[in-house]
Amino acid sequence: MATQPSSDLTRRTAAQLAEALRAGEVTSVEVTQAHLDRIAAVDGAVHAFLHVCAEEALATAREVDARRAAGEELHPLAGVPIAVKDVVVTKGLPTTAGSKILEGWVPPYDATLVERLRAAGLPILGKTNMDEFAMGSSTEHSAYGNTHNPWDLDRIPGGSGGGSAAALAAYEAPLAIGTDTGGSIRQPGAVTGTVGVKPTYGGVSRYGLIALASSLDQAGPVTRTVLDSALLHEVIGGHDPRDATSLPEDLPGLVAAARAGQGGDLTGVRVGVVDELNGEGYQPGVRARFEESLELLRGAGAEVVHVSCPHFGHALAAYYLILPSEASSNLAKFDGMRFGLRVEPTEGTVTAERVMAATRGQGFGDEVKRRIILGTYALSAGYYDAYYGSAQKVRTLIQQDFAAAFEQADVLVSPTAPTTAFKLGEKLDDPLAMYLNDVATIPANLAGVPGMSLPNGLSDDGLPVGFQILAPARADDRLYRVGAALETLLEREWGGPLLNRAPELATEGTTR
Amino acid sequence: MSTISREEVARLAGLARIDLTESELTRLAGELDVIVDSVAKVSEIATDDVAATSHPLPLTNVFRADVPEEPLPVADALAGAPSAEGGRFAVPQILEED
Secondary structure, three states, X not given: OOOOOHHHHHHOOHHHHHHHHHOOOOOHHHHHHHHHHHHHHHHHHHOOEEEEOHHHHHHHHHHHHHHHHOOOOOOOOOOOOEEEEOOEOEOOEOOOOOOHHHOOOOOOOOOHHHHHHHXXXXXXXXXXXXXXXXXXXXXXXXXXXXXXXXXXXXXXXXXXXXXXXXXXXXXXXXXXXXXXXXXXOHHHHHHHOOEEEEOOOOOEOOOOEOOOOOOOOOEEEEEOOXXXXXXXXXXXXXXXXXXXXXXXXXXXXXXHHHHXXXXXXXXXXXEEEEXXXXXXXXXXXXXXXXXXXXXXXXXXXXXXXXXXXXXXXXXXXXXXXHHHHHHHHHHHHOOOOOOOOOOOOOOOOOEHHHHHHHHHHHHOOHHHHHHHHHHHHHHOOOOHHHHHHHHHHHHHHHHHHHHHHHHHOOEEEEEOOOOOOOEOOOOOOOHHHHHHHHOOOHHHHHHOOOEEEEEEEEOOOOOEEEEEEEOOOOOHHHHHHHHHHHHHHHHHHHOOOHHHHOOOOOOOOOOO | OOOOOHHHHHHHHHHOOXXXXXXHHHHHHHXXXXXXXXXXXXXXXXXXXXXXXXXXXXXXXXXXXXOOOOOOOHXXXXXXXXXXXXXXXXXXXXXXXX
16 A cells, blocks of 8 residues: 555645544654645745745654654644744744835744744744735735735735635645734635634734734634634634733633534524625625525524624724724834844935835835825824724724624624635725725724634635624634534535635646 | 825825835825725714724733743844844934034
8 A cells, every 4th residue: 555645645634634643644744744845836836935944844843753752742733734924923934024124034032822833833834925014905915926826826815814825725734824904814715715713802812913903903723624723723822911902711612612513503503694794796606605605504503684783884994094093003113223124315314214214115015105104194193083083983883783783693694705816916006996805804803803714615707705704702612613514514515625626736846 | 186185195204204206105195085085984973972992802900920031132132133233223323413
């Protein structure tokens, strides 16, 4: 009997890899090398990674294998490799957040979630591409080139975390980390046929995330299955004294909820369809898949009700006041003094202020400049109350909408994104059209509630569609129960995962 | 016509400490209307009787245990700096001199 070809290892879920490692069927070195080989073969075309750290990953894998061989009790995911979005700082590994201003910067410390990955023994494969400082919905605002959607290389992988989602869809990694400020985990998940979860705000530490908008940012899992997200969520979640906004209580039972959901029974669960997040502007194929998924949920015993969230129509406007305001403040630290790029002006006296302006003028891309200027305007004297203050009031109204809706339903659902993946370059010159991608995902960030996207079929254009589930704050387990149930029912219909229908990518350096 | 003038954009760029080229100033002036539209939109419902939410899940009195920790070693903190000298960040002159 021949040994497993390495391509098979890259097709397995993280849960399957964990089981094979535990059973001694494969080693972490074999699993990690298989993914590094896959990256070498396809990432020239996909460009999901900004940096691949083969040596470090294999060193971690060897260590895990040795400890397992010595009979040590290890974390269930020990030895399963992972990719990390480049907005998360990693000690000793370059971190750019997709910006030229941080080109070549190597952080001197780990984000808390990275510490937890390392403690659990997950080899880090590399850092994934993203819109510069997570500002975008297509990864086209990266200073290091586009990431391509594995379903169609001429299309966007979503954003800002297009690199993490594309790495999963291209079988370059079994797990990845994303961050979600307005949908940057969920929307890339939807357009690449993968799973992404934005936990409850404060559920995963923000310490060591390069902040975009601190009151909205949240890190979470990017995976191919709901169970894998739950497994990863339990590794990175939990209280962190280094983050003052970190929830003091643990949110356990996520993996148990996913396993319970896999039974496919949702008897007694009330599912609320948000009427404001489905209708005009949503592609017909997206709406059709959504209706079919609701039918599956009904068949599983769920009670589907309709809820109204009348203020969601104002969420996008509030977001585009709050995000630039907080970003303009957070990005003030890029001053050319302590890390990253320093540019000296070519004429006049070289003062700190002029160095800062020259550095930022050269180091920031167009979208970052645009949002900093917007934020500076919204926060400037005389405008603060009318702009940032009014937007904060909208947050209150959106929270009230959620509270009323969760009186009637245990979870809320909608399509994750209004359309499937668009062509690279198609919306680059139309910021407003780009922003509309996030219309269904932004309310969760404004209210701090958790959300998940999972693939629920292909649209008329043959591209993947995402189904969004939202739960009350701290009830992340509900996402996993309902998500796993729907995934099970869908895969029963499809005869396997949706990603099986993605076209095979041409590989470099191997004969087929 | 855009509501925010090119001169206003130049003033904001100064406040934000970003050197913008002439063409960037012109382009940005045309793109900032989104904020005026956003303000108009939120003002429809952000009435006086609505409280503001600054933090999605409010926590109060967040303290860490009063336990000393090892700080980041100076060499590590300076390793990524564009310029360092004598265990400190080296920066250009702060004040403009005549």
